[in-house]
Amino acid sequence: MAMDSELLVRKIRDGTVIDHIPAGNALNVIRILGLPRGRENRMALIMYTSSSKMGLKDIVKVEGLELTADEVNMIALIAPTATINIVRDYKVVRKERVKIPEIIENIIRCANPNCISNQDRETAIPKFRLVSEDPIILRCEYCERHTYKEDILRQFMEGR
Numbered sequence: 001m002a003m004d005s006e007l008l009v010r011k012i013r014d015g016t017v018i019d020h021i022p023a024g025n026a027l028n029v030i031r032i033l034g035l036p037r038g039r040e041n042r043m044a045l046i047m048y049t050s051s052s053k054m055g056l057k058d059i060v061k062v063e064g065l066e067l068t069a070d071e072v073n074m075i076a077l078i079a080p081t082a083t084i085n086i087v088r089d090y091k092v093v094r095k096e097r098v099k100i101p102e103i104i105e106n107i108i109r110c111a112n113p114n115c116i117s118n119q120d121r122e123t124a125i126p127k128f129r130l131v132s133e134d135p136i137i138l139r140c141e142y143c144e145r146h147t148y149k150e151d152i153l154r155q156f157m158e159g160r
């Protein structure tokens with residue numbers, strides 16, 4: 001057990017630790033981020049480890065990576081409990097919990113092919129309102145079509 005926890009807490013020098021990912025979702029998180037990207041972004045993936053808060057959780061540690069705001073929002077959509085820890089020189093310098101925005105713009109498409117946001121993206125950028133966090137439900141601001149976690153995952157996977 002001691003060895004086990006030593007392995008899990010080994011520190012990265014500079015980069016990002018995405019903690020408190022709902023167990024089983026780490027692979028989705030790394031796919032969204034387009035990881036692995038090679039030796040510049042050495043990474044560790046820890047799945048189904050115990051968490052006092054969550055029972056079980058996943059953790060992704062990536063060296064040399066800083067997430068964009070869009071990437072953080074994408075993670076929030078599939079791992080709403082996740083915390084993002086920015087590490088510099090082996091120390092956590094910033095820690096924040098992801099938050100699904102009330103309005104989600106431009107990172108996913110509407111599932112309705114006839115929606116104006118799919119017909120004329122110049123004037124109607126995809127825009128959704130958060131209806132429910134758990135399970136996640138988003139509503140298109142134009143046609144009111146609902147989008148669910150499976151739709152979101154499918155789109156994120158297609159785009160990579």
Ligand SMILES: [Zn+2]
Binds near residue numbers: 117142144145
């Ligand atoms: Zn729509």
